[in-house]
Amino acid sequence: MTTWRARVLSPVTEDELLWLEDALVRLEDGLIVELGPYDGRAVDEDLRPGVLLPGFVDAHLHYPQTRIVGSATGPLLDWLTASTFPEEQRFEDEDHAAQVAAMFCNRLASSGTTLCLAYGSVHPGAAQVLLSALAEHGLKALAGPVLMDTDCPSALQLPAERAIPALEALIARWHGHDDGRLRVAVIPRFALSCSTELLEAAGACAHRHGLYVSTHLAETVEECRIARRRFGTDDYLQVYEVAGLIHDRCVLAHCIHLSDSEWDRLAAAGVSLAHCPDSNDFLGSGSMPVAAARRRGLSIAVGSDVAAGRSFRIPRILSSAYDNGLRQGVTLSAASLLWWGTRGGALALGHPETGQIRPGLEADLCLFDPPPWVEDADGVVASLIFDHDAPRMRQTWVRGICVWEQL
Numbered sequence: 001m002t003t004w005r006a007r008v009l010s011p012v013t014e015d016e017l018l019w020l021e022d023a024l025v026r027l028e029d030g031l032i033v034e035l036g037p038y039d040g041r042a043v044d045e046d047l048r049p050g051v052l053l054p055g056f057v058d059a060h061l062h063y064p065q066t067r068i069v070g071s072a073t074g075p076l077l078d079w080l081t082a083s084t085f086p087e088e089q090r091f092e093d094e095d096h097a098a099q100v101a102a103m104f105c106n107r108l109a110s111s112g113t114t115l116c117l118a119y120g121s122v123h124p125g126a127a128q129v130l131l132s133a134l135a136e137h138g139l140k141a142l143a144g145p146v147l148m149d150t151d152c153p154s155a156l157q158l159p160a161e162r163a164i165p166a167l168e169a170l171i172a173r174w175h176g177h178d179d180g181r182l183r184v185a186v187i188p189r190f191a192l193s194c195s196t197e198l199l200e201a202a203g204a205c206a207h208r209h210g211l212y213v214s215t216h217l218a219e220t221v222e223e224c225r226i227a228r229r230r231f232g233t234d235d236y237l238q239v240y241e242v243a244g245l246i247h248d249r250c251v252l253a254h255c256i257h258l259s260d261s262e263w264d265r266l267a268a269a270g271v272s273l274a275h276c277p278d279s280n281d282f283l284g285s286g287s288m289p290v291a292a293a294r295r296r297g298l299s300i301a302v303g304s305d306v307a308a309g310r311s312f313r314i315p316r317i318l319s320s321a322y323d324n325g326l327r328q329g330v331t332l333s334a335a336s337l338l339w340w341g342t343r344g345g346a347l348a349l350g351h352p353e354t355g356q357i358r359p360g361l362e363a364d365l366c367l368f369d370p371p372p373w374v375e376d377a378d379g380v381v382a383s384l385i386f387d388h389d390a391p392r393m394r395q396t397w398v399r400g401i402c403v404w405e406q407l
């Protein structure tokens with residue numbers, strides 16, 4: 001059992017924040033079991049003036065791109081060829097993969113991120129290395145290799161008859177590890193790097209095991225045009241629909257250039273959207289039409305999309321999400337932004353046990369030190385999300401266990 005005194009900020013709903021200036025928080029067996037105003041009792045540690053927040057959720061990022069943050073000088077398809085594919089080829093070497101996986105986990109934990117959906121390279125061995133690192137670092141994640149067999153360097157192509165058995169082996173080894181802390185996701189990279197056969201095999205594999213699926217959708221106009229032409233479909237989304245990939249365990253990154261019909265079908269299928277505004281800005285991909293997604297009640301999470309995104313810090317990504325909203329005439333509230341970066345992300349990734357600070361949920365938390373003059377929730381949000389030079393995290397916990405601490 002652990003008892004803390006702290007300041008607490010947590011989303012309650014998409015429209016409401018909980019702010020406790022002086023709170024008592026009690027943890028037991030990895031769960032938050034008590035939260036309320038401080039009542040004078042002795043505590044194990046006084047974390048003030050730190051602010052306890054739910055751990056952040058990164059719904060879309062690429063672990064083999066950890067070392068090439070900042071290289072994404074768009075557009076997307078040129079960047080993949082110039083920077084991404086050469087870097088990802090190095091992950092055939094599992095020693096290299098292990099070095100980067102450790103760095104990746106450390107960057108997540110030191111950013112206050114406790115749960116992520118991480119894409120690997122095409123190499124099953126590199127995905128095995130990543131899952132081992134995530135297990136060791138104590139983080140929650142959905143992860144898997146990307147599936148690719150078309151229109152990329154031959155060293156990065158793995159046909160379905162080899163990729164799916166390798167994925168099945170990863171599922172047998174890792175899916176559900178440590179009471180569901182780690183899960184394997186089925187990740188066809190995007191339509192342009194997959195054959196019809198591979199997309200269908202991916203859809204069938206996810207269905208067989210009840211797994212989450214993730215891929216990119218409609219990130220650039222050029223990608224949409226090539227997808228429609230190559231697969232002979234009416235629109236981009238249909239490529240994934242016919243492969244059985246679009247359902248309520250599907251997390252789609254970007255979703256920028258979609259028709260009304262595609263938005264309606266996404267909403268009807270109950271997919272979740274991984275909004276990646278910083279990546280969209282850096283690659284010049286466009287602005288996600290946030291009103292179209294919200295009007296239809298789509299579940300929205302945010303993704304750093306490292307390395308097209310320029311930061312592992314989800315608060316930094318929420319700042320970009322705010323800017324993206326303004327460009328669409330939508331002023332996002334602090335509650336909405338924090339929801340997307342925590343509870344919304346947790347629900348999108350099928351982790352209802354986390355994403356908020358409230359009794360009964362798992363103690364996936366981070367501790368942020370705002371500047372000393374900050375005294376209220378608005379000030380914390382301003383400092384956390386919008387002051388890019390503000391101090392960063394002090395400590396991060398998953399299930400009440402410290403996974404990173406500023407030394």
Ligand SMILES: [Zn+2]
Nearest residue numbers: 062216253305
């Ligand atoms: Zn991506």
